Amino acid sequence: MTPDEIEGAVAAGLPQAVEDLKRLVAIPSVAFPGHPEEPVHAAAAATEELLRSAGLPHVRQIPVDGSFPAVYAEAPAPPGAPTVLLYAHYDVQPAGDPLLWRTPAFEPTEIDGALYGRGAADDKSGVISHVAALRVFQGRFPVGVKVIIEGQEEYAGERLEAFVERNPELLRADAIIVADTGNPHVDDPAVTTSLRGMGAFTVEVRTLSESLHSGTFGGAAPDALAALIRMLAALHDDNGDIRVPGLPRGVFLGAGPSEEEFRKGAGVLDGVSLVGSGSLADRLWASYAITVTGLDVPTVSGAINAVQPVARARVTVRVPPAADPRTAVESVVDFLNQVAPWGVKVGFSDYVAGSGFLADSGGAARTALNEAMERAYGRPPRDVGTGGSIPLVSTLAKQFPAASILLFGAEDDDASIHAPNERVDLAELRRNILAEALFLQRYGAATA
Known part of the structure; x- marks a missing residue:
């Protein structure tokens, strides 16, 4: 033809x-x-x-x-x-x-x-x-x-x-x-x-045998949700760059989108800054990225005045093309264990990895x-x-x-x-x- x-x-x-x-x-x-x-x-x-x-x-x-x-x-x-x-x-x-x-x-x-x-x-x-x-x-x-x-x-x-x-x-x-x-x-x-490759896992934090009244016990009883929030927040610095050792920023040799194009395509709100360092091509295509994709906690509409005994999060790690996703996930898991506060009990499950x-x-x-x-x-x-x-x-x-x-x-x-x-x-x-x-x-x- x-x-x-x-x-x-x-x-x-x-x-x-x-x-x-x-x-x-x-x-x-x-x-x-x-x-x-x-x-x-x-x-x-x-x-x-x-x-x-x-x-x-x-x-x-x-x-x-x-x-x-x-x-x-x-x-x-x-x-x-x-x-x-x-x-x-x-x-x-x-x-x-x-x-x-x-x-x-x-x-x-x-x-x-x-x-x-x-x-x-x-x-x-x-x-x-x-x-x-x-x-x-x-x-x-x-x-x-x-x-x-x-x-x-x-x-x-x-x-x-x-x-x-x-x-x-x-x-x-x-x-x-x-x-x-x-x-x-x-x-x-x-x-x-x-x-980029991808790894994912679920992290669970436990602190109490059951939920407690936040008025009677709040201020001394360790809140699992507060502990998990501190752990997840520690993954990035104030600029949005990853703080986990062993996950350096990469370099993409080709041209990426302009900031204006990216902001428009991503729907970034006016006045909200992009996160991370390096070119957009570096950040999007050649570097690690860590995203919290889900949380198991009480909803706002279902909230009660209680200190939470358990909280879970789903964490996704995007990995540069030549890097090993399993090694990257292990690095993030080790880091979360290190930054866990108050001696909380931390568990990890449901691992997924793709190169x-x-x-x-x-x-x-x-x-x-x-x-x-x-x-x-x-x-x-x-x-x-x-x-x-x-x-x-x-x-x-x-x-x-x-x-x-x-x-x-x-x-x-x-x-x-x-x-x-x-x-x-x-x-x-x-x-x-x-x-x-x-x-x-x-x-x-x-x-x-």
Whole structure:
């Protein structure tokens, strides 16, 4: 197919792709504990159906130990052609407070050229990008194709890592497209070459056998919540830099966002300062970051006049691409033990860790992607980093060191992923589908 024919096929198929995306977004496939499992399995079935519609001859669901099924598909390579593995995930983050959504989270809604709904960008846009790009070729693919769509990336993606390590031949490929990132801005083409790793744990502080009346005992009885607050506050200095020994600030060699762009994209309130030192690229893509993501304490509306006997927090540590997340978590845990006041009893549990990734920007696959994105966007892509983690990527890099791993997608920094009012820009979705289809054609031709 010529580039013009591919572009025409993408444009003709876009309405169906948008309808397919709406159908996926309407399924509340939250794979977190405590949420119903039925919608997650429904999303797996819908993903399987979509991959069949793309002309792939072999499609099936594969059980993953302790997790939801992955959907796998493949088509053999033409003689002399390379094989490309396509990755995305069909599970989504919880919707959170429904009052913060302008439209219902699981009722996909088109507004001004964008589709709103939980998972519209992260990462059901990735699923649809793969499906729509493959449909262009009507079953006559220019490369060998393998597809793996996982079902629990948002909560416990490391479970698929173990599956990959046990089944390397199933996913072996010459190039790998990970459609779970995106551009800094709409119509601003970029390839993600740096991912921070991630570690997380729960810390629990206990001080009393039971809660006590704050009037009778307050002032002498040790408050577990006050102790936990002191411990968490000690993680950063007054400038917002991390105080934990062994977690130095890193350096990202490329350009990052300006402070004005970042403040606008992050919704930082007027008069509120950014935290940390170094360039924004250093802080966001190459340095450690520690965030308290949850607290188990009495709510304000349910508060009573009592000294608290126990308090818990969920702590997340973002880790530079080359650093070890387990070592970083150990450093934070050791520090919290050291700063715990009053001899309180401290416990740690529910550890999670995923490694980062640093890509090579060369090779035939990257050249083909540069050419494809330049055609789709009108200019070549630039290299960017991201502070997020994709647990599977580092495992793929270790298992297939000769493969080119390419991270791009239809998300953008204003897509509100993991937040209320998530959306995908539909013109961006079209450009991303076109870039992927053009890449498959160019990579197959160049390698042959």
